[in-house]
Amino acid sequence: FGKTNGSAVDLSVIASGAGGFVINGENADDWSGLSVSSAGDVNGDGLDDLIVGAFNADPNNKSDAGKSYVVFGKTDTKAVDLADISASNGVVAHAIDFQGNGESNILTGTSAD
Numbered sequence: 001f002g003k004t005n006g007s008a009v010d011l012s013v014i015a016s017g018a019g020g021f022v023i024n025g026e027n028a029d030d031w032s033g034l035s036v037s038s039a040g041d042v043n044g045d046g047l048d049d050l051i052v053g054a055f056n057a058d059p060n061n062k063s064d065a066g067k068s069y070v071v072f073g074k075t076d077t078k079a080v081d082l083a084d085i086s087a088s089n090g091v092v093a094h095a096i097d098f099q100g101n102g103e104s105n106i107l108t109g110t111s112a113d
Helices: 011-015
Strands: 032-040 049-054 067-071 091-096 105-109
Touching: none
Parallel strands: none
Antiparallel strands: 032 049, 049 067, 091 105
């Protein structure tokens, strides 16, 4: 998972289920993962989470409106399929504690109506 040194990451090893986990996009033309942001610990389980953007996704039949997915941190190496995660419309912007309450908040935007 996280590394303390600058050694290269061998993606084929991760794909085989060692040293991390793979995140599979919902559709090939969604461009899932082009934007990724740390989200802090959104669900309060002690593990950092990620926001994965799919700027070319078509939610609710809105062409190229985009989606954002919150991927909860985990300790197992099972692949994550974005199709199995509830998504909010938008593109990843940033995740910080906007409210000052110690919890991460997520900011997304969209170019669609």
